[in-house]
Amino acid sequence: MMAIWKSWYRGNVNDFHYYNRKMADGTTKKCERLTMNMPKKICEDISKLEWSEKVQIKLDKKKNTERLLEVLDSKENNFMTNFPAFLERVFALGTGVTVEYKKNDKTLIDYIDGDIVIPYMYTNSYINGLITVSRFTKGTETNKKYFTHITYHEFKDGKYTKLNELYKSSTDNTLGREIDFNSEFPDVIEFESYETDTPHFQVWKPLIANNFDTDSPMGLSILANHIDKFKAIDTKYDSFNREFVTGKKRVLVDRTTVKKKAESDAEGNINYVSYFDTDDEVYVAISGMENQPVKEIDFTLRYEEHINSINADLNYLSAGVGLGQNFYNFEGQGVKTATEVVSENSDTYRTKKHHEIMVNDCLYDLVKAICYLENIPYKSINIVFDDSIIEDENALIKRGLELYQNKVISLEKFMQKYLHYEDSEIQEEIARIESENKLVQPEGLDFFGMSENKEKSETTPNE
Secondary structure, rough: OHHHHHHHHHHHHHHHEEEEOOOOOEEEEEEOOOOHHHHHHHHHHHHHHHHHOEEEEEOOHHHHHHEEEEEEHOOOHHHHHHHHHHHHHHHHHEEEEEEEEEEEEEEEEEEEEHHEEEEEEEOOOOOOOOEEEEEHHHHOOOOOEEEEEEEEEEEOOEEEEEEEEEEEEEEOOOOEEEEEHHHHOOOOOOEEEOOOOOOEEEEEEEOOOOOOOOOOOOOOOHHHHHHHHHHHHHHHHHHHHHHHHHOOOOOEEEEHHHOOOEEOOOOOOOOEOOOOOOOOOOEEEEEOOOOOOOOEOOOOOHHHHHHHHHHHHHHHHHOOOOOOOOOEOOOOOOOEEEOOOOOOOOOHHHHHHHHHHHHHHHHHHHHHHHHHHHHHOOEEEEEEEOOOOOOOHHHHHHHHHHHHHOOOOHHHHHEEEEEEEEOOHHHHHHHEEEEEEEHOOOOOOOOOOEEEOOOHHHHOOOO
16 A cells, blocks of 8 residues: 555556547547646645744753754754655655664664565554665676665664664565675674663654554555545646647638648749648648638637636545645645644644644654763753744744733743743753843843832832
């Protein structure tokens, strides 16, 4: 099934987008159906709901957070670029795996698609033993060798083990014989085993039940139950574009009128002249119109009917994947995504928060694994997701500041909830700000401009 989901995500399904059409003369013509590629669009949009550059990952100490971010944002890991693309493919394929390991004293992250993952040990839907498979080739076309890299990951009884195997074959469809792993990967440890409270791999799955295989621990693509909707949309979109081809204006003329006629010039030379532009597609030459005037045929395009039908299917689709009604709109040139602020009781918001549980859990374990490999100490890991789609961040801070100034919440609560400070950072930051503002701040005001003795200032008469 994952191969089917992948083909729809790719936007090129062999048994649907390529088909044979029987023509009027009885011949068969190979045709290609146009696509709006809504599977790709949906995975993009749900991924953007879950992840943006505004998401914050913080440890309890600032210097430790900086070390963590150095690993994530290294040239090799490039987390802020690779992770959104990986998360998009997780929603498309139903499963993805991240693996953390050391190579040349650097902590690296592998982003692995679910179609090369095989679970072999699991409890319910929790996978604690899996195999990843990758292939590469070497040599020329006449002497090509095929290599298969198999890695076993297992987490059991507080111990994480990792075993690498390498196989070599002279043909593409066989595994071949096992060879020395380090002969091709000299900088990677072949076997590792150490005690840890979290595995150094995470299995990412959309938070929806797998109704295709209820016994499988693998995840379900968000596209899986909507293939018929994709077919309906692409059928109508292809018809919409063909409407402008088959429904274009035509002028019927007699076949004899498009033939070149012999005419002589002043010098008696014979020239063959055509009074019709043979490259003009508007003219259609037929027989049987002798001595009849040209006939114009101007078809009425079913423009609005197509657009309304496509929009109806888009609403049906967006509601089905949890994005709610009117999330997409087709205007004849392409699909536009709703940009208005999403309310907290909308289907879109609930879908975002639902999948956010999975993203938070896997990301938390990924950070723990990196901290283990890099010996980064921490007491807490705080992941703050971006809710600016619900309400602008500046508006939230303004609201929190008003609550603090009106003494509805404490300064500590304001800094924690609206500025996302860790508990261990709050007092340190308050002390630093107060110290910096002592020399320039008027007496009786705090660093937010509030009077420290509001009642007294209000009762003091003006001079």
